[in-house]
Amino acid sequence: METIGRRRWAIPEGYIPSESAFSDRALLSHETACILNAGQRDANVAITIYFADREPVGPYRVRVGAARTLHLRFDDLTDPQPVPRDTDYASVFESDLPIIVQHTRLDSRRAELALLSTVAYAEG
Amino acid sequence: METIGRRRWAIPEGYIPSESAFSDRALLSHETACILNAGQRDANVAITIYFADREPVGPYRVRVGAARTLHLRFDDLTDPQPVPRDTDYASVFESDLPIIVQHTRLDSRRAELALLSTVAYAEG
Amino acid sequence: METIGRRRWAIPEGYIPSESAFSDRALLSHETACILNAGQRDANVAITIYFADREPVGPYRVRVGAARTLHLRFDDLTDPQPVPRDTDYASVFESDLPIIVQHTRLDSRRAELALLSTVAYAEG
Amino acid sequence: METIGRRRWAIPEGYIPSESAFSDRALLSHETACILNAGQRDANVAITIYFADREPVGPYRVRVGAARTLHLRFDDLTDPQPVPRDTDYASVFESDLPIIVQHTRLDSRRAELALLSTVAYAEG
Numbered sequence: 001m002e003t004i005g006r007r008r009w010a011i012p013e014g015y016i017p018s019e020s021a022f023s024d025r026a027l028l029s030h031e032t033a034c035i036l037n038a039g040q041r042d043a044n045v046a047i048t049i050y051f052a053d054r055e056p057v058g059p060y061r062v063r064v065g066a067a068r069t070l071h072l073r074f075d076d077l078t079d080p081q082p083v084p085r086d087t088d089y090a091s092v093f094e095s096d097l098p099i100i101v102q103h104t105r106l107d108s109r110r111a112e113l114a115l116l117s118t119v120a121y122a123e124g
Numbered sequence: 125m126e127t128i129g130r131r132r133w134a135i136p137e138g139y140i141p142s143e144s145a146f147s148d149r150a151l152l153s154h155e156t157a158c159i160l161n162a163g164q165r166d167a168n169v170a171i172t173i174y175f176a177d178r179e180p181v182g183p184y185r186v187r188v189g190a191a192r193t194l195h196l197r198f199d200d201l202t203d204p205q206p207v208p209r210d211t212d213y214a215s216v217f218e219s220d221l222p223i224i225v226q227h228t229r230l231d232s233r234r235a236e237l238a239l240l241s242t243v244a245y246a247e248g
Numbered sequence: 249m250e251t252i253g254r255r256r257w258a259i260p261e262g263y264i265p266s267e268s269a270f271s272d273r274a275l276l277s278h279e280t281a282c283i284l285n286a287g288q289r290d291a292n293v294a295i296t297i298y299f300a301d302r303e304p305v306g307p308y309r310v311r312v313g314a315a316r317t318l319h320l321r322f323d324d325l326t327d328p329q330p331v332p333r334d335t336d337y338a339s340v341f342e343s344d345l346p347i348i349v350q351h352t353r354l355d356s357r358r359a360e361l362a363l364l365s366t367v368a369y370a371e372g
Numbered sequence: 373m374e375t376i377g378r379r380r381w382a383i384p385e386g387y388i389p390s391e392s393a394f395s396d397r398a399l400l401s402h403e404t405a406c407i408l409n410a411g412q413r414d415a416n417v418a419i420t421i422y423f424a425d426r427e428p429v430g431p432y433r434v435r436v437g438a439a440r441t442l443h444l445r446f447d448d449l450t451d452p453q454p455v456p457r458d459t460d461y462a463s464v465f466e467s468d469l470p471i472i473v474q475h476t477r478l479d480s481r482r483a484e485l486a487l488l489s490t491v492a493y494a495e496g
Contacts, residue, residue: 004134004216004247010376012406012441012474013489026210027233034136036174036214050408050441069136069174069214086398090408090441090472092376100214100245102136106238107485109399112360113231114478116489117137117240121472123376128258128340128371150334151357158260160298160338193260193298193338224338224369226260230362236484237355241261241364252382252464252495274458275481282384284422284462317384317422317462348462348493350384354486361479365385365488 003039005098006122013103013116014049014089016075021111029109031074033093033120034102037064043097049083050090057081064099093120127163129222130246137240138173138213140199143233151232155198157217157244158226161188167221173207174214181205188223217244251287253346254370261351261364262297262337264323269359277357279322281341281368282350285312291345297331298338305329312347341368375411377470378494385488386421386461388447391481399480403446405465405492406474409436415469421455422462429453436471465492 017029037043042065048058060077064070074083074091083089093101101120106113141153161167166189172182184201188194198207198215207213217225225244230237265277285291290313296306308325312318322331322339331337341349349368354361389401409415415438418431432449436442446455446463455461465473473492478485 004132005245008376010408010410010472012408012472012491013404013443013476014406014441015443032137034138034212034214036134036136036216038134038172038174038216048410050410050439052441052443056439067174067180069138069176069212071137071139071176071212088406088441088443090406092408092410100134100136102242102245103489104137104240105487105489107487110484112234112236112484113238114362114485114487115229115231115238115240116476116487117227117229118242118366118474118490119136119245121377121474121491121494122245128256129369156261158262158336158338160258160260160340162258162296162298162340191298191304193262193300193336195261195263195300195336224258224260226366226369228261228364236358236360237362238486239353239355239362239364241351241353242366242490243260243369246369252380253493280385282386282460282462284382284384284464286382286420286422286464315422315428317386317424317460319385319387319424319460348382348384350490350493352385352488360482360484361486363477363479363486363488365475365477366490367384367493370493 003098005100007095007124009093009101009120009122011103011120012090016085017109018085019109021108027108029107032104033072035064035070036100039097040066042066043095043099045093045095048092052088127222129224131219131248133217133225133244133246135227135244136214140209141233142209145232145235153232156228157196159188159194160224163221164190166190167219167223169217169219172216176212251346253348255343255372257341257349257368257370259351259368260338264333265357266333267357269356275356277355280352281320283312283318284348287345288314290314291343291347293343296340300336375470377472379467379496381465381473381492381494383475383492384462388457389481390457393480393483401480404476405444407436407442408472411469412438414438415467415471417467420464424460
């Protein structure tokens with residue numbers, strides 16, 4: 001059976017609030033790209049970050065193991081440089097093997113949580 | 125008219141918080157795969173759960189009756205083993221007949237509810 | 249230019265909480281199917297509601313005017329019968345012309361709002 | 373490599389609450405169309421707003437620079453006229469180049485935030 005997924009994904013929404021009502025890592029405001037590689041070989045993924053008024057940054061490189069999921073927090077990306085807080089961004093994922101990408105934000109600027117999620121836009 | 129739906133679905137995001145501000149089952153933090161079988165025969169669905177750092181678990185097997193919907197809570201899956209709490213996971217659904225899958229999380233770690241939902245990724 | 253949209257849509261998630269912290273109609277817990285008809289003729293839409301353990305109900309019939317949007321609240325459906333509260337359901341939309349359907353829930357069981365939304369599953 | 377995206381997008385859900393618990397612009401209730409242009413030329417986008425019971429308004433014209441993202445707030449649209457508050461609307465985006473569109477609402481009618489988001493419906 002062919003591996004499920006696509007090779008190119010895009011997430012137009014991106015925004016990491018600098019503010020959080022909590023210090024627990026799980027409850028800090030953050031954005032996640034949940035990546036599933038259901039195939040039998042490791043996938044190499046190159047991520048480019050786009051901004052409103054400056055040149056794109058990247059590629060950020062991550063590897064998602066065969067038959068593994070990686071819930072990648074954008075605030076964990078550091079190379080080539082951290083993703084700025086309180087700044088509009090967008091992202092494109094290019095993988096050498098089929099993957100599936102879902103976008104999630106946990107927003108804890110206030111004392112209660114807010115969540116959003118969507119399967120990203122796919123091609124290829 | 126052909127039955128609406130696809131045979132393969134994927135949900136990269138998965139996370140069941142162990143914490144809840146409530147004990148009422150409806151308000152306990154949970155994740156749901158809402159499955160619709162609009163066809164005229166029962167659908168047999170095999171679910172595989174993927175993790176960040178261990179082998180996948182499954183198949184979990186569920187049957188969705190003809191012209192019925194099943195709102196499957198991941199915390200109700202027990203065979204072959206329960207889905208661990210506070211752990212990143214992802215899931216793939218393979219059905220012998222066309223179905224539609226939508227993913228929802230109700231998060232009640234705090235005293236107010238947070239919700240997310242998205243139609244899952246489809247193929248086949 | 250061809251009219252944007254599809255003729256068949258499905259929303260597997262459906263659940264109208266009977267409980268609300270508010271009495272204002274806009275803040276009552278509710279589910280909405282936002283329908284856009286960007287075409288030049290009125291669209292006739294037949295909706296079928298599916299349940300976990302009983303026969304489907306429908307069709308509910310709505311008309312969406314040419315170049316109009318209808319944000320249809322499921323708690324406003326009464327003919328052939330109201331959609332039960334606190335009950336899992338799913339829905340299928342069949343239109344004679346291309347439309348686009350987006351699903352939204354506003355949940356006010358607690359004193360703060362929770363929201364979910366997703367573009368529905370499309371075919372045809 | 374071909375540019376990622378599509379030329380026509382639709383968002384059936386639209387509603388800007390006039391009420392907000394905050395005066396900070398970032399926390400005011402608002403709806404956003406996050407647009408990504410990952411291509412090498414500027415994209416010209418024409419937006420039409422649809423209503424329940426009056427004629428559509430538009431086009432609103434925005435330009436999204438090459439390799440840039442624009443997180444467009446609907447409450448910033450003024451020409452040909454502002455988008456009314458507390459009113460159901462829907463929107464269609466037509467671009468001369470491939471783009472990706474994601475819809476987000478931040479709702480702060482109550483003292484805590486609620487969020488929704490979905491990748492919009494695409495064609496072309």
